[in-house]
Amino acid sequence: MPYNPALVAPMRAEMTQMGAKELTSVSEVDAVIGDQKGSMLVFVNSVCGCAAGNARPALALALKHNVVPQQVVTVFAGQDVEAAARARQYFGEYQPSSPSMALLRDGEVVHFVHRHQIEGRSPQAIAGELTAAFDRFFGATV
């Protein structure tokens, strides 16, 4: 059962304030992730305080890096249930977990950050791994 919208509103706002586009329906997910071109980060948001409470600030930090995905979008697991389920269909064999982050390039998942890689780690540590992935997968090729 979804949480009280008032409870999750600050968690949604934290994402949109860093520039993420919220996808709340299956049609929005299909329109944005389906036939995706370029680089994209999909953040699967969660009410989980111990992990999502670090993952959101980590992403905000990482997005200050000089190499970032062209698009950042978010779905809210346990809240926008159908949209989150649809987004996960684009993640191939990566198992669902929340919070989590998928880095896509031209529709293919090139890197995935699972909940087990977020939990118990500082935002700075998570951001460090994210920026390394941005450099590796989204950096300019010479």
Next chain:
Amino acid sequence: MVETAGSKTYVGRYDSEDQRGVHMLDVGVHDVAEGSSKEDYLRKSVKFGIRSDHKHVLVPTDQVVRVTRLSDLPT
């Protein structure tokens, strides 16, 4: 990840521990007795995430050999 004295290894969310054992949530189970490689199972779990076979598992205390963060395993 909880390794046991038996053939099973559990991966999932460590929830709590009491006199009965270790409680885990959203748990995947690997049984070496079924013939597949434990290392391969763990490697896939690290990369692709945990395929949850059970919502909750209690691993009895006398079976627990080692508890390790999945994120501490090499990728």
